[in-house]
Every structure is written in C-alpha cells, then in structure tokens.
Amino acid sequence: MEKQPKACLSSPITDMQPEYEVVVIGSGYGGSIAASRLARAGKKVCLLERGKEFQPGDFPEDQAQAAKEMQFNLPQQHLGSKTALYEFHMNKDINVFVGCGLGGTSxxxxxxxxxxxxxxxxxEVWPREIRNDLDSVARGVQRAREMLRPECYPEGKNGYPVLPKTEAMKVAASALHEKFSFVPINVSFHTxxxxxxxxxxxxxxxxxxxxGCNYGAKNTTLMNYLPDAINHRAQIFTEVAVQYLEKVNNKWLVYYCLQNAEREKFDAPxxxxxxxxxVLGAGSLGSTEILLKSKERGLALSPMLGKRFTGNGDVLGFGFNNDCVINGIGYGKNKPGGKIKAVGPCIGGVIDLRGKEKLEDGFVIEDGSIPGALAGVLPGAFISFARLLGKDTDKNLKDFLVEKFRKIKAVIMGAYSGALNNTLTYLVMSHDDANGTMRVEGDRIRVDWPEVGKQPIFKTVNNKLQEATKALGGTYLTNPSWSKALNFDLVTVHPLGGCVMGESAEKGVVNHAGQVYAGEQGTELHPGLYVLDGAIIPRSVGVNPLLTISALAERCCELIAQDYKLxxxxxxxxxxxxxxxxxxxxxxFTEKMTGYFSTREKQDYTHAFELGQQTDSPCEFTLTIISDNLQRMLLSDRHEAKMVGTVTVPALSKNPLVVSEGIFNLFEEDQLAGGVLKMNYxxxxxxxxxxxxxxxGYKEVYDNPGFDLWTDTSTLFITIYEGSDKKGPVAGKGILKIQPKDFAAQITTMKALNTANPLETAQALKDFGLFFTKSLYQQYA
Known part of the structure; x- marks a missing residue:
C-alpha cells in the first residue's frame, strides 16, 4: 500500500515544552472543546491523547486489520496494544466499549x-446552578451544533436514496404505535x-x-474542534498516557508515560x-482513573469519586433474518459504487418512546449497522446465537423453510446475502439507576455494579424490541451477554459519571462549572483543575449523550473564561x-545508561565517577531517541535526531528530571580532533x-590500541550545568555506561516510524543498521 498525503494535527513528542498555561487530557468532545475554546481565548494550550492519530483512510476495513486495533482490559490482565483503537473493558456486571485515538470515542x-x-x-442530582439556569445549557447546545454541524439524512435529496433499514424502522414504529423520525447526525452529505x-x-x-470513517464524512472532533484548536496555536501530542496529577508550588504536574517508547522495559520513571x-477530558473511565490514582498519591478529592457510574441504559439487540431486506452490514473493504448496496449512516432514524408520564420509563430505539470489517464472522456467529438465544416471532412451516434457506444462503454466500442481509440492528438508550462504582485495581479502572442487568427497564426494552421484530417477521436476538446464563450482563458504549457534578464535595466531585472539589466535604475548590467530559454527568440522559457532553463542556468553558477574565x-x-x-x-529507539556523578569534581570525568561511586551518588537516564526523517539524519553531516526522557541525579534533585529540547548526534566528526567521531547528547x-x-554528554569513537569498540560506544562522559545552557556554572561531572542487559533491551525498542507496510519497515531498519555498522567498520577496521 502506497502512502497518501494526509493532514496531521499532532506534533512530534520531541516538540513538547516543559510548561503550558493549559494542559488538556483527552480529545473526545470534552477535551477537544476545552482545547479549542481556551486556545481561542489566547491561552498556551497543550492537549495530550493516549491513542494514535487516525485520519480518513487509516481505519480498519477487514477482520485482520480490525483485530490489530482491539485491546481488552480483563480482570487480571491487558491484552492487545495500548494504543489500539477499539478498547473493551470487561467487567463482571457491565462491559464498556470506548475509542482510543485522537478524537476519542467520537x-x-x-x-x-x-x-x-x-x-x-x-x-436534583444536578447542582441547582444547572437546574436554575438551563439557558446556559441551551447556549452550549447551540455552540456545539455550530461546530459539529449535524444534519438529518436527506432521503430523496441530492441523490441520496431511500434506505431499506430506515423503511424497516418505519414498519416497526407503526407496529409499536410510535413515531419514526430522522435524527440529526454529525455527518456531512456534501463535499x-x-x-x-x-x-x-x-x-x-x-x-x-x-x-471509523475512511471518507472524511463523519464530523468527529478530528474534523472540527481539534483542527480549530490547532488553528489557534494549540499543540497536540498523541500516544501520551497520563497517569496522575500532583500540585507543587501552585503548579500542576501532569505525569505521563509514552505509549510507544517501551520505557517500562527499563523501569523508567x-x-x-x-x-x-x-482540564480532564479523558472520558468517564479515563478521567476517573486519573483522579483515583492522584487520590492514592495524596491529592485531596471528594469521596464521591468513582460513584454514580451509568451505562446510559444502553441496550443492543437484533432483528435477525427478517422477511425484508435491510442492507445492514457495512462495506468494509468493498468500495462505494460496487456490488454492495447502500447501507446508510450507522444510525439514520429513531423511534422515540420518551413521552411517558414517568421519565425513567422512556427510551429511544435507533437503527444501526454492523461494520463490514466483521462481515467474515457474522454468519456463523449469528446463526449460532439465534439457535441458542433467539426468539422466532412468526413460527409456521412455510416461514421456517424460507428462513432456513436464507440462513444457508448466508453461510454459503456470506454476510451480504440471505439471513444477515435481512438483519436489523437496534441501538437503545434508556434510564438505569446510575449506581455503578469505579475503582482502580492492577493499575486499571474496573466497574462494579451488581445485578444491573436485572433492572426492570431492560426487560421492558427487550420486550419492545421483540415486538418490533415481530412486525418484520424475524427472530429477535438479544445482546448475547444479556442472558440468564451470563447473569444478564450489559454492554454500554455510553459510559457516564464517576466525577459527577454536585453542590458540595459530599454530593459530587466537581461543581457546576466542572471545577474539582479540594477535599471530602464543603465547597473548597482546586484552583485550575477541571473535568469537562461525560464523567461529570450524574445520571443517564436517555439518548446518545454526545450533545449533552458537548453542551456542558461549552458551558464550563464559558464560565472558566468569566473566572479568568478571558x-x-x-x-x-x-x-x-x-x-x-x-x-x-x-x-x-530507547536507551538506558547508568553510572556515577559528583558535584565535588568539575574538571576530570574519571575522578568525578570515582567520587560519585565512593559517595553513592548515582546518575542514570532513560532516553527515547527519535528521528522523524531517517534519510535526512543519515545523509547530513551532523546525523541529528531528537530526544525525550528522564535523567535521575539525586545529587541535584530528589525527583527525576524531565528532558526538553534534546538533541542527539550520531557519529558526528570532531572538528578539533581529526579522525574522531562523537555521539553527542x-x-x-x-x-x-x-x-x-x-x-x-559525548561518546568518543576512535581506534586506539586494544579492542575498544564496546567501551567507546557504551561510555558517555557527562557534564551538567546550572541553568538552561552551557553558559551556567558547572554543577558536576560523571560517566555513564550501558549495561549489557540494558543494551539487549534497547535492541528490542528499535522501530521504524511512518512506514506503510512491513517491507518499508524492514528497509528503514536495514538502512539504519547498515549506516551504523559501516561507520564503525570504517573507524575500527
């Protein structure tokens, strides 16, 4: 596959500055809104996202590609890449699906x-400032719509056809004596x-x-709020996983790890x-996890942290093998205009059952589509689940034979024909009791919510979906985990709560403006600490929550601007x-070096090393060395790359020091000493x-008596100066060395960046390896 030109919003991690006015964590609706609005207000903004940047054309199209982009947080372990796009949190009572990438779950x-x-x-779970000022929420709704640009599906206009799955929903709505309507969706219907x-x-x-939309039609935050933040001089860094927060000298310290640097192999800080x-915008699970870890390290927070988790009453169901065509399986690797007939946006319409006397009895039913990347496994999976869990709504011999034929056709011809092509996906949002709790166990967020699936609303919803399926002549199939055998476990794609709003620390984690309470009781606040995502919502909202999250985030940004006179x-x-x-x-690649350092010797490296060893004054670093243009690095005279990482020198600071503006030169010729190559740090x-x-620091590479190649390439002579450059006083000197076990680990961290396929990856590693070995050969042989 040939690489195509693409937009890129994120900056190389080596461009990160040591300090910003605002650090935003997460890039879903809350985080991206904060970054956009505060950058527009003139603040120096940095946004950190734990996932990768995906642009249209990067999203999986088949089963193999999708499998590589799946990660699972299980009770005892994590499986898959920590930057995989599709993240599943598997819990005892409710499983949660979230997105991991620049743009978050959007x-x-x-x-x-x-x-x-x-x-x-x-x-009354909402603060009175919200209940008594819904006009401010309405302003947030309007501002979000202006940025997200939702539209209803333009059926019959501009060449957009009537869709079979929408027609099926109209039939179901009529049978339920409810109204069907097209729903506003963040999708563009014009180029x-x-x-x-x-x-x-x-x-x-x-x-x-x-x-993931490979055509750029979906109005994710990648299409609006995030580029708007860039337009207003914000910086975005991806594959940065925030761990916890700390307050020191009236500054917030945001501790993070680099997802793709493999620093954990060296036990690096x-x-x-x-x-x-x-501003925390890492989602219900992410923001709660970061604050829970911060609380473990001493940050004073509300006892409500982790409470009032809700799955937004989500229910997934299927009308399998209906008597009408649905076209409900996405294209996957098939291209528009080919043999696969139009599916439509994942959701186009809604059957609205919210107008009940009691709010909690209402819900919405929306049509869905199943991604084409999963098409290969669908016939076998659905036929098996239907046999075990399905409820046929129109039993008679003729219908049995026709349905059997459609099943056989699907097995033989695949998901785009027969029973699967006649399957309608139902996506329902309702109201649960918001009594889930979150905690950190094994360094991962876990959700506890005993008996949640047995709440009456879920039986009500499933009965209604069965009734809708009967109108279509199909077999109703519940979410397979919502069964007696699996204790009626649920799945949600709309996790909310965990850092909920409240009028005091006894009732919530944040106030009505998203500002975090500074203790277990009262209304004292942490200056400059906010949560602006779905974590602050204290109850289910009964519909897709993105507009509510966005409106509240917009409202909070308005209040932040007022407080800071922006x-x-x-x-x-x-x-x-x-x-x-x-x-x-x-x-x-990532490199670790260890040795000794002394503040008492400021001239001689060897003496400084010996003094450091005698006085137990260690020094070490773990650095990730990055060249964002390999050919330029290899062909230039300075062979320059950049560095990020940490340096630990207890003689200067009890805590690790963080690197900025790191420059590495590989085999740069020493102009003062002919024939000597240096590796400079x-x-x-x-x-x-x-x-x-x-x-x-520098390593000297030159041939002197004896076999000294390993010594030369693994010994670094270091000087540390006070201040920001070499003009400051010398703080001390020392020597660092690569230990064989660390070198072995270093080799495994070597990776090519921005390659299109395995062949290009292999070529890049080969080019670097040949340059390295050729330089050494010429120097020593």
Missing amino acids: LVNANVCIEPDKRVFND HINHVGVSQHKCDLCGDCVT FLFVKADMV TIPYHFPAVSPQEQMIKPVGIQ NMKLHAVDGQKFYFN
Whole structure:
C-alpha cells in the first residue's frame, strides 16, 4: 500500500515544552472543546491523547486489520496494544466499549446529536446552578451544533436514496404505535472545505461509522474542534498516557508515560509536564482513573469519586433474518459504487418512546449497522446465537423453510446475502439507576455494579424490541451477554459519571462549572483543575449523550473564561485548507545508561565517577531517541535526531528530571580532533521544583590500541550545568555506561516510524543498521 498525503494535527513528542498555561487530557468532545475554546481565548494550550492519530483512510476495513486495533482490559490482565483503537473493558456486571485515538470515542460512535428530555435536568442530582439556569445549557447546545454541524439524512435529496433499514424502522414504529423520525447526525452529505479548513467528502453510505470513517464524512472532533484548536496555536501530542496529577508550588504536574517508547522495559520513571490549569477530558473511565490514582498519591478529592457510574441504559439487540431486506452490514473493504448496496449512516432514524408520564420509563430505539470489517464472522456467529438465544416471532412451516434457506444462503454466500442481509440492528438508550462504582485495581479502572442487568427497564426494552421484530417477521436476538446464563450482563458504549457534578464535595466531585472539589466535604475548590467530559454527568440522559457532553463542556468553558477574565471569540474567520503531507520514514529507539556523578569534581570525568561511586551518588537516564526523517539524519553531516526522557541525579534533585529540547548526534566528526567521531547528547533538564539544568554528554569513537569498540560506544562522559545552557556554572561531572542487559533491551525498542507496510519497515531498519555498522567498520577496521 502506497502512502497518501494526509493532514496531521499532532506534533512530534520531541516538540513538547516543559510548561503550558493549559494542559488538556483527552480529545473526545470534552477535551477537544476545552482545547479549542481556551486556545481561542489566547491561552498556551497543550492537549495530550493516549491513542494514535487516525485520519480518513487509516481505519480498519477487514477482520485482520480490525483485530490489530482491539485491546481488552480483563480482570487480571491487558491484552492487545495500548494504543489500539477499539478498547473493551470487561467487567463482571457491565462491559464498556470506548475509542482510543485522537478524537476519542467520537471516532467510533454513531454520530447522533440529539438533546435529552428536558425533565432530565429537573433531577436534583444536578447542582441547582444547572437546574436554575438551563439557558446556559441551551447556549452550549447551540455552540456545539455550530461546530459539529449535524444534519438529518436527506432521503430523496441530492441523490441520496431511500434506505431499506430506515423503511424497516418505519414498519416497526407503526407496529409499536410510535413515531419514526430522522435524527440529526454529525455527518456531512456534501463535499467541501469545512468551517475550520478541513477537507470533507460527502457520506458514501458505507455504514462503517463505528469502525471509523475512511471518507472524511463523519464530523468527529478530528474534523472540527481539534483542527480549530490547532488553528489557534494549540499543540497536540498523541500516544501520551497520563497517569496522575500532583500540585507543587501552585503548579500542576501532569505525569505521563509514552505509549510507544517501551520505557517500562527499563523501569523508567514517568515524565511530567507543568501547567497553570489542567482540564480532564479523558472520558468517564479515563478521567476517573486519573483522579483515583492522584487520590492514592495524596491529592485531596471528594469521596464521591468513582460513584454514580451509568451505562446510559444502553441496550443492543437484533432483528435477525427478517422477511425484508435491510442492507445492514457495512462495506468494509468493498468500495462505494460496487456490488454492495447502500447501507446508510450507522444510525439514520429513531423511534422515540420518551413521552411517558414517568421519565425513567422512556427510551429511544435507533437503527444501526454492523461494520463490514466483521462481515467474515457474522454468519456463523449469528446463526449460532439465534439457535441458542433467539426468539422466532412468526413460527409456521412455510416461514421456517424460507428462513432456513436464507440462513444457508448466508453461510454459503456470506454476510451480504440471505439471513444477515435481512438483519436489523437496534441501538437503545434508556434510564438505569446510575449506581455503578469505579475503582482502580492492577493499575486499571474496573466497574462494579451488581445485578444491573436485572433492572426492570431492560426487560421492558427487550420486550419492545421483540415486538418490533415481530412486525418484520424475524427472530429477535438479544445482546448475547444479556442472558440468564451470563447473569444478564450489559454492554454500554455510553459510559457516564464517576466525577459527577454536585453542590458540595459530599454530593459530587466537581461543581457546576466542572471545577474539582479540594477535599471530602464543603465547597473548597482546586484552583485550575477541571473535568469537562461525560464523567461529570450524574445520571443517564436517555439518548446518545454526545450533545449533552458537548453542551456542558461549552458551558464550563464559558464560565472558566468569566473566572479568568478571558474572551472566547466564537466566529469562524477564513482559514487556509488543512495542509496535506506525506510523513517521511523515521526511526526510534530507547536507551538506558547508568553510572556515577559528583558535584565535588568539575574538571576530570574519571575522578568525578570515582567520587560519585565512593559517595553513592548515582546518575542514570532513560532516553527515547527519535528521528522523524531517517534519510535526512543519515545523509547530513551532523546525523541529528531528537530526544525525550528522564535523567535521575539525586545529587541535584530528589525527583527525576524531565528532558526538553534534546538533541542527539550520531557519529558526528570532531572538528578539533581529526579522525574522531562523537555521539553527542545535549538537553535541557527540568526539576519538579522549577530548577533548570543543562546536560552535555559525548561518546568518543576512535581506534586506539586494544579492542575498544564496546567501551567507546557504551561510555558517555557527562557534564551538567546550572541553568538552561552551557553558559551556567558547572554543577558536576560523571560517566555513564550501558549495561549489557540494558543494551539487549534497547535492541528490542528499535522501530521504524511512518512506514506503510512491513517491507518499508524492514528497509528503514536495514538502512539504519547498515549506516551504523559501516561507520564503525570504517573507524575500527
């Protein structure tokens, strides 16, 4: 596969500065809104996202690609890549699906942009400031709509056809004596350069919204709020997993690990970045996990942390093998205009059953589609589950024979024919009791909610879905985990709560503006610490929650601006189209060196090493060396790459120092000593308490008597200066060395960056390896 030019929002991790005015954690609706609005207000903003950046064309299209992008948080272990796009949290009572990537779950949701029943906000679990000022929430709704640009499916207009799955929903709605309507969805139905300069293609009706839109039609935060933040000079860094927060000298320290650097192989400490303000937007599970870990380390927080988790009353069901065609399986690797008939957006319409006397009795039923990447496993899976759990709604001999034929056809011809082509997916949002709790166990977030699936609403919903399926002549199939054998476990794609709003610390984790309470009781607040995502919502909302999350985040940003006397401009000035580029192939590896350092010797490296050893004054670093353009690195005279990481020098700071502006030179010729090559390490170091140092180190590579290749390439002579450069006083000297076990681990961290296929990866590693060995051969042989 040849690499294509693409837009890129994220910056290399080596560009991260040691301190920002605002650090935003997470890039879903809450995080991206905070980054956009605070950048518009003129703040210096940095956004950290634990997943990778995906652009249209990067999302999985078949089963093998999808499998690589799955990760599972099990009770005892984590399986899969920690940056895989589709993340499943497997718990005893309720399983949770979230997205992991730049754009958060917006990358893999079904785009529905709908307001909840107005009575949702009358619940006293909301702070009175929300209940008494719904106009501010309405302003948030309007601002979110202006950015997200939702539209209803334009049936019969501009060449968009009537969709079989929508027609089936109309039949079901009539049988239920309820109203069907098209629902606003964050999807573009025309090709254009949008309001923030992003090129978007019209929806091609592929039905693969929930595995990621490869056509750029889906209005994820990747298409609007995030590029808007970039347009206003924010910086975005991906594959950065925030662990916990700490307050030191009125600054917030955000501790994180690099997801793809493999620093854990060296037991390396976390890195950190400083901020005046931190905004948590990592989602219900992510924001709660970060605060729970922060609380374990001493941050004063409310006892409500982790409480009032809700799955938004989510129910998944299927009308299997109906008597009508549905076209409900996404295209996958099939292209528009081919043999596969139009599916439509994942969700196009809704049967609205919310107008009940009691709010909690209402719910919505939406049509869905199954991603084409899963097409290969669907016939066998559905036929097996239908045999075990299905409820046929129209039993007679003729129907039995016809349905049997459709099943055989699906097995022989695949998911795009027969029984699977006649299967309708139901997605339901209702109201549960929001009594789930979250905790950290084994360094991962876990959800506890005994007996949740036995709440009466779920039986009510499943009965209604069975009734809808009867109108279509199919077999109703519940979510397979919602069965007696599996204790009626649930699955949610809309996790909410965990850092809920409340009028005091006894009732919530944050106040009505999203600001975090600073203790177990009362209304004292942590200055500059906010949560602005689904974690703050204290109850189910009964519909897809993205608009509610966005509206509350917009409202909170408005209040933050008022508190800090900022002005947020909301207009859309003309912007240049987003730049498209092909990222060059790069290289990366992580290196650990250990040794001794002394502040008492400032001239002689060997003496400093010996003094450090005698006084037990160690020094070590773990650095990730990154070249974002391998060919430029190899062909230039300086052979330059960049570095990030930590340096631990107890003689200077009891905590690890974080690196910024690190520069590495591989085999640079020493102009003063002919025939000598040097590996140079230069970087700024930053301490927790604000102290700054400058690190200068070099390895000398030249042939002298004896076999000294290993010694030369594994021995680093270091000088550390006070201040930000070599103009400051010398703080001390020392020598660091690579231990054989660390070198063995270092080899395993070597990886090529931005390659399109395994062949290009192999070529990059080969080019680097040949350059390295050739340089050594010429020097020593």
